[in-house]
Amino acid sequence: MGCLKSIPEAPTHQRNISESYKPGNAPITVTRRPRKNMFGAFQANSITDYYEILKAIGSGSLGTLFYAKHIQTQEFRTLREINKLTLKDDALSIVQEISVLKDLDHPNVLKVYEAIETPKSVYIALEYISGHSLMEKVKNTGCETMLARAMLDIFSALAYLHTKGIVHCNICPEYIVQTNGDSYDVITKLIGFTCSQRLNDKQEINLNKIHYQYAAPELLKGEFDEKADIWSCGILLYDLLVGRLPFPGKTKTGIIDCILNGDLDFTNSMFTSLSYNSQDLIKNMLNLDPLKRSTAQQNLIHPMINASKSKISISLDAIKKLRVFKVNNRAARSILAKLNFKLGKEDHEIINYFKEIDENFDGRVSKDELIEAFDRLGIDITGEVDEIMCNMDIDGNGYIDYSELKVTLTEWNEELKEKNLIRCFKVVGDKILIDSLRIELIDIKQLDWIRFLQDCPNDGVNITVTALKNYLKDNINQ
Structure with missing residues (x-):
């Protein structure tokens, strides 16, 4: 699971797909993602449209660091501000850093959330480490x-x-x-x-x-x-x-x-x-x-x-969650992954579980490592491991990444609250504009997106927060 997928709202281009709606519904529109610049950044008029700058926390050759709060999610992050007038000599190193960090998913590696370009500066939103x-x-x-x-x-x-x-x-x-x-x-x-x-x-x-x-x-x-x-x-x-x-x-x-x-x-x-x-x-x-x-x-x-390793025994409750967890369709899985990423919570117990299962420390859990984790508790999953892996492997790379384990072990009955959906998606009143949701969920394939709009009640333009919450709960087995 990569990072740098939180995207500011931007102008979109639409085209109708008349064959993709049920009788009586409005035509479904397809939103194309706004173009990025060389830094993978999206255009904005001002950084304060997206972040509340709280204080400066440092500066260096590659810009000033700010402690900031993401307005939509209310999560605290570190913002690196890079003045575009002084960027020329350092542009390559910035591109290289973003290119590397956006694909990393490990609890001991700094997380990058997004990059935003304003007329004067480029901002990189990073995990805030207290x-x-x-x-x-x-x-x-x-x-x-x-x-x-x-x-x-x-x-x-x-x-x-x-x-x-x-x-x-x-x-x-x-x-x-x-x-x-x-x-x-x-x-x-x-x-x-x-x-x-x-x-x-x-x-x-x-x-x-x-x-x-x-x-x-x-x-x-x-x-x-x-x-x-x-x-x-x-x-x-x-x-x-x-x-x-x-x-x-x-x-x-x-x-x-x-x-x-x-x-x-x-x-x-x-x-x-x-x-x-x-x-x-x-x-x-x-x-x-x-x-x-x-x-x-x-x-x-x-x-x-x-000698410093603290052996963590994976609880039977956690093992049960790994075994029974299932999301019924790919769109719902992508939405849960987006929620998990944008809320940015770190659970130390889940980190320990991840490291306990990841025996070779390559930052991902293989099929054999999953079998071994269950075997240590006397449970043989050889015959069902492929199904378990498929249910957890959101990006389909054949391994369980750290964020995917977090999605599996998160208590979604507790986290799937309307206030969290409001924090993660653009909500006006009690409605989410379908076009803005499509921008956020650009990784969902077109056929899965069409099915999502068929299954989740909507008026062709908006989805209510309650409808999205109920749709997700109906599609999760945990």
Whole structure:
């Protein structure tokens, strides 16, 4: 399930399909999606038509960050404002970041909601993370156990990215944040994707925008693969546990020479006082030869990380939901996915369930992993697993993504309230304009859309909120 699918209302073009309506109903119109610009952004006169700007929370080379509230859903988000007059040199990195983030669906990776272009600026709406950077947390309560839990989340995110052929390229303390909470309620998230690359479509990286102290030797030379991220994690973990970088050199030139030559300090007393497992993990990640460097998936089963895993037993109630969940048609499934995405709720229990089932940490649940999850509770679903997978696999890619598991385990009897539908869709009075709904649900195929309009009561122009709620409830088995 990808992101960047929340779309501002925009002018539409319509054409009648007279054969697609029942006798007595008005003709059904088909709405074509408004065109995007190179950033995947939609046109708007002003950002305040869609967001209430609450306060500025930071600025950098790629724009100003604002804490904002999405007017329609009332959800809090981070808005990055990029002035179009200063955008020319950074346009490629912005395009690259949006291109990467919009297709990602993992609880430890920053979520992007949408991009909006106004006459003066481009705005990217990002997930708002209420918490602190990992470095700030470590300064207060740093210890190997706490860092192992954080690294578990980071390696989970990287295993997912690397499986998709994506390299972050700029991992550093600034781009790792943790949500507020205590102990296992804290979620560590990877952010800062402006330098990220797809391995099958590498672009030139501006090394001036990279935190060079954490950059892998091969990245500085211009040739790299996913192992570059592993080196960065090695420097990161060393820095956080020892309290300084592992380079004898002090100047930028001196540090870069140390990186290129693999000249690292593993003899100082702060490093040698670490546990054997911590030292071993760091050394595995900081091998000068990328081929001999550990992978993200290997790091996930390293003794240091393994010891931090909190084994979560999936409840029988959750397993039952996975088994019985069914949505009767594709349009209803797409609407539930849209609701789940726009409401943006994170349930820590569901995140733990997802990681428990996703045994190889590739960020998706396979048929075999689902069978194994049921088997651990003594339930054999071999004969019905294909049907269960089909019911949960909304985008039809053959796997259960994180958002799809959330749709399955969400208590829809509680969430399918008119106030939530009003938060997610354009409502005037108690009615949703069919054209605006079609824009939001552009992923629904035409025949499924026609069937939806036949099954959900409407007057050819509007659907009432109550009618949509009842339609969804009638189509869900949970």
